[in-house]
Each structure stands twice: as structure tokens, then as C-alpha cells.
Amino acid sequence: MNAVPSNAELSSAEPDPVHGLSVLPRAVVDTALAGLARESRAVVEEVYIHAAQGRLVNPDSLFLRPDPDPARRERIIALPAYVPGENPAMGIKWISSFPGNLDLGLPRASALIVLNDLRTGFPTAVIEGARISGYRTALSAVVGAHALSGGERRAGRLAVVGTGYIAATTVRELLADGWKFDSIAVHDLFPERAASFAAGFADGAGEVVAVGSTREALAGADLVLLATTAVQPHLADPSWFAPGAVVLHMSLRDLTAEAMAGAVHVVDEVSHALRERTSLGLAVDAGLVEYADIRPVGDYLLGNARPDRSRLAVYSPFGLGSLDIAVARLVLDHTRGAEGITTVPSFTA
Structure with missing residues (x-):
């Protein structure tokens, strides 16, 4: 693991590591991410390699649930991390998920990322984090799809269950990565959302149709994207999945323990993936x-x-919080002096 940098190693473009703070709003983040697709993908892959080698400092995330009722889905999560490598970074993501926001015409998730100076520990940047979180999640799905398909970038049928920002971003990134599909089947508990999603990918993605059930979407699908807000497993029959299908289980809690049995299981980091009553955690607990x-x-x-x-x-x-921190550092490094950034030179003075 790299040591923290000396004064000489700190770039002259860095904010004052004691008192300066940069604030990056969503518009700046969106612009940066649009031009950093290849670099962001490389960062995600590097973090996953570090994770496999045990080189990350990635403590367990902390879940804050305002209502203890397990049927309630509102939560805020804190994800701290230190990322080693050629461009080390340290900080925390604070992200909320309030599904009821969709009924208000608001995004389900909102977030901010705080980056800290590696030498002093002082905060140096506050960055709008929901876009980074969603984007790195999509890239995570792309990396997993590529790894588990043997690099083919081809599926006769893609099934998409759940049609929010994560799902849309993931499908866009799969297409940008060169994936080809004969058809895409889309399902959501709200049919109008599924229809809108399908219409948004009608050009350039083969046949895209909204279907009336999860089972119908999964039928014959070589690649499956599960991106729901489910808190309780609801897919119990493994026979719904095509033999040899790759399932991108991004929402983590869709499959029952029985449906997980007999499959190949791949994660970002094993101990993290078994926390908070994920489907995989329940399957391990059940001995399946x-x-x-x-x-x-x-x-x-x-x-x-x-x-x-x-x-x-x-x-x-x-x-992993490491992904958010690493991509946030990439965004910060590529937006020095950009229009729209607010700099507070004496934030902690």
C-alpha cells in the first residue's frame, strides 16, 4: 500500500490541504463523467483487483434506517474508504435511498462524497455523489458481464427487471461497451415506467419490449439485469433462468436462498456481499x-x-465505497478550474 504523499508530491493544483474546499455540483460531475468513460472503467477494474488482492482499506458500510420497520425501505448509508495505487484517495460517501421520492417526481437516491487530504486528513472536496454512485454501479455491472461472459459482448436476449436510473445507465454502458442484443425485455412493477424505459432504447438496441411479468422477461434471456428496490427476495424458481445465463444481481435481494443454490457466485468483496441480509448472505446462512x-x-x-x-x-x-472514492478523485482531478465549481479557500480556517 502506498504511503501518503509528501509536500513535494502534492500537485500545485491541489486545494490548500489545510483550509481549502472545492464543491462540485451535479452539472460539473455529469460533464466530467461523460468524458471519462474509459478512465472510470479502468478505475473500477483496478479497485476490484485491489479487493481480490486484499489491498483495500474498505470498512463495513453503516446503514441508518429512520424507521425500524423492515417493510420500510428508506435508508442512508455511509461508506468510508482509502484506495491505494498510483492515484490514492481517501474519503466517504453518504447516500440516501428513499423510494417514495419517485411518487414526488424526485430521484430515489441522493448523495454526497467527501474527499480528504491524504497528508493532513482535512476535507478538500464535497462532490455530488448520486451520479458517481449510479455510474460506478453501472460500470461494475459491465465489468461483471464482461468477466462472466468470457468477453463475448453478445446476448440473444437481455432481461431488465427494474427500470430506474441504475438500470438505464447500465444498459447505456453495456451498449457503449459494444454489447449486441437481438432483443431486450423490460419489466417493472409500474407498467408505464417499463414502457417509457423501452421507448428510450428503441433506437439501436434491437427489439425492445415491455412485458407484463418478471417471468416473461427472464424467459430465454442470456443476460439478466436485476435493478429493483426489493428488500425481500421474490424470485424463488431457478428454472425461470435460462441455462448458463449471467445474472447481474445489482439490487442484491431479489433471489431466494433456494434460487441461489447451484449457481456460480461472484461478488466484489466476499465479506461485504454477505452483509445486510442480501440474497447471497441468506443462501450462505441456509447452507445452500x-x-x-x-x-x-x-x-x-x-x-x-x-x-x-x-x-x-x-x-x-x-x-464498495472504494469505487465511489476512486471515481470521485478521478472527477476532481479532471475538473480543476472548471466552470461551476465553488471554491471555499478558508473553509476550515
Whole structure:
């Protein structure tokens, strides 16, 4: 792991590590991410390799639930991390998920990321984090799809269950990565959202149709994207999935423990992926999945594991704070002096 930088190693473009603070709003973040697709993908892959090698400092995320009722889905999560490497970074993401916002015409998730100076520990930047969080989640899905498909970038049918920002961003990034689909089947509990989603990808993505049930969407799908807000498993029958399908289980809690049995299981980091009553955690607790059989996606990136297309593969990345911090650092580095950034030179003075 790299040591913190000396004074001489700090770029002259860095904010004052004791008193300066940069504030990056969503518009600045969106512009930066649009021009950093390749670099962001490389950062995600590097973090996953670090995770597989045990090199991250990524404490367990902390969940704040304002209402203890398990049926309620509102939560705020704190994800601190230190990322080693050529461009080390340190900070925390504070992200809320309030599904009821959708009924108010607001995004489900909102977030901010705080980056800290590596030498002094003082905060140096506050960055709008929901876009970074959503984008790195989509890139995580792309990396997993590529690793578990053997780099084919081809699926006869893509099933999309859940049609929010994460799902839309993931499909866009799959297409940008060169994936080709004969058809895309889309399902959402709200049919109007599924129809709107399908219409948004009608050009350039093969046949895109909204269907009336999850089972109909999954039928014959080689690649499956689960991006719901489910808090209780609801997919209980593994026969709904095509043999050898790759399931991008981004929402983590859609599959019952029984449906997880017998599949290849891949995660971002094993211990994190078993927390907070995820489907994989429940399956391990029930004795239906062996802990030793779960592999980090970094093993596939390193060539230490290879995809088995004869079995259902379920990719369940819990969401490492390291990804947010690393991508936020990339955004900050590429927006020095950009219009729209607010600099507070004496924030802590």
C-alpha cells in the first residue's frame, strides 16, 4: 500500500490541504463523467483487483434506517474508504435511498462524497455523489458481464427487471461497451415506467419490449439485469433462468436462498456481499451456498478464475465505497478550474 504523499508530491493544483474546499455540483460531475468513460472503467477494474488482492482499506458500510420497520425501505448509508495505487484517495460517501421520492417526481437516491487530504486528513472536496454512485454501479455491472461472459459482448436476449436510473445507465454502458442484443425485455412493477424505459432504447438496441411479468422477461434471456428496490427476495424458481445465463444481481435481494443454490457466485468483496441480509448472505446462512465457492470478480480480471458458461452465474456486487472514492478523485482531478465549481479557500480556517 502506498504511503501518503509528501509536500513535494502534492500537485500545485491541489486545494490548500489545510483550509481549502472545492464543491462540485451535479452539472460539473455529469460533464466530467461523460468524458471519462474509459478512465472510470479502468478505475473500477483496478479497485476490484485491489479487493481480490486484499489491498483495500474498505470498512463495513453503516446503514441508518429512520424507521425500524423492515417493510420500510428508506435508508442512508455511509461508506468510508482509502484506495491505494498510483492515484490514492481517501474519503466517504453518504447516500440516501428513499423510494417514495419517485411518487414526488424526485430521484430515489441522493448523495454526497467527501474527499480528504491524504497528508493532513482535512476535507478538500464535497462532490455530488448520486451520479458517481449510479455510474460506478453501472460500470461494475459491465465489468461483471464482461468477466462472466468470457468477453463475448453478445446476448440473444437481455432481461431488465427494474427500470430506474441504475438500470438505464447500465444498459447505456453495456451498449457503449459494444454489447449486441437481438432483443431486450423490460419489466417493472409500474407498467408505464417499463414502457417509457423501452421507448428510450428503441433506437439501436434491437427489439425492445415491455412485458407484463418478471417471468416473461427472464424467459430465454442470456443476460439478466436485476435493478429493483426489493428488500425481500421474490424470485424463488431457478428454472425461470435460462441455462448458463449471467445474472447481474445489482439490487442484491431479489433471489431466494433456494434460487441461489447451484449457481456460480461472484461478488466484489466476499465479506461485504454477505452483509445486510442480501440474497447471497441468506443462501450462505441456509447452507445452500458454500462461502469457499464465492469468488471476487477481481479473480476473473486477474485470470485466476474463468467463466463456466454451463452454469447459471450470479454476480452480486455489494457496492464498495472504494469505487465511489476512486471515481470521485478521478472527477476532481479532471475538473480543476472548471466552470461551476465553488471554491471555499478558508473553509476550515
